[in-house]
C-alpha cells in the first residue's frame with residue numbers, strides 16, 4: 001500500500017443481524033484504523049439492494065451490470081478506499097447470501113478496481129473450531145489473489161452464536177482492533193490470527 005495521504009477504510013458487513021458479532025468485529029477493526037489516523041466508513045449489505053448475478057455476461061462486454069441497483073454506488077465507495085474489511089458470519093459453512101451476491105457481482109468489474117487493495121477478513125461462527133470456516137476462508141484465499149488483492153489478515157471469532165456474544169471475547173476484540181491499526185500503520189502481519 002503506497003502513499004502518505006490519509007488512508008480510507010471501508011467496512012462491509014455481510015450479516016443481516018444489526019449489532020451482531022460481525023458488525024461488532026468490523027467496528028473494532030475500523031476503530032483501530034481510526035486510531036492509526038484513517039478515515040472509515042461502514043456499509044451493511046442487508047441495507048442495500050444488491051441483486052444476484054443473472055449470468056447474462058453483458059458486463060464482460062460493457063464493464064457494466066445491466067441491473068440498476070446499489071452495486072455501482074458501493075463499488076465507487078470501495079474504489080475510494082485503500083483498505084477493505086470484509087465481514088461475514090458462517091452460514092452453512094459458507095458466507096451469507098448477501099455476501100455471496102456481492103462477490104458474484106464482481107464478475108464484470110475491471111480488475112484494476114481490486115488490484116492492490118488491502119483486505120481484512122472478519123468471520124464469526126458458532127462452532128468452536130476453525131475447521132468449520134475452512135470453505136469460506138479457502139474461498140477468500142483463492143479469490144483475493146485472483147483479483148490481485150492483498151490478504152492482510154483474517155479475524156476468526158470461534159464459538160460465538162448469539163447476537164453480540166463476541167463482546168465477551170475480549171482477546172478477539174483486541175486482535176481485531178490491533179489489525180485495524182496495523183493495516184494503516186503498515187506493520188507486516190501474518191494472514192491468520
Ligand SMILES: Cc1cc2nc3c(=O)[nH]c(=O)nc-3n(C[C@H](O)[C@H](O)[C@H](O)COP(=O)(O)O)c2cc1C
Nearest residue numbers: 015020021022089090091092093125126127160161
Ligand atoms: C442460517 C444460519 C446458518 C448458520 N450456519 C452456521 C454454520 O454452518 N457453522 C457455524 O459455526 N455457525 C453457523 N451459524 C451461526 C453464525 O455463524 C453465528 O451465530 C455468528 O456469530 C453470527 O454472526 P452475526 O451475529 O454477525 O450474525 C449459522 C447461523 C445462521 C442464522
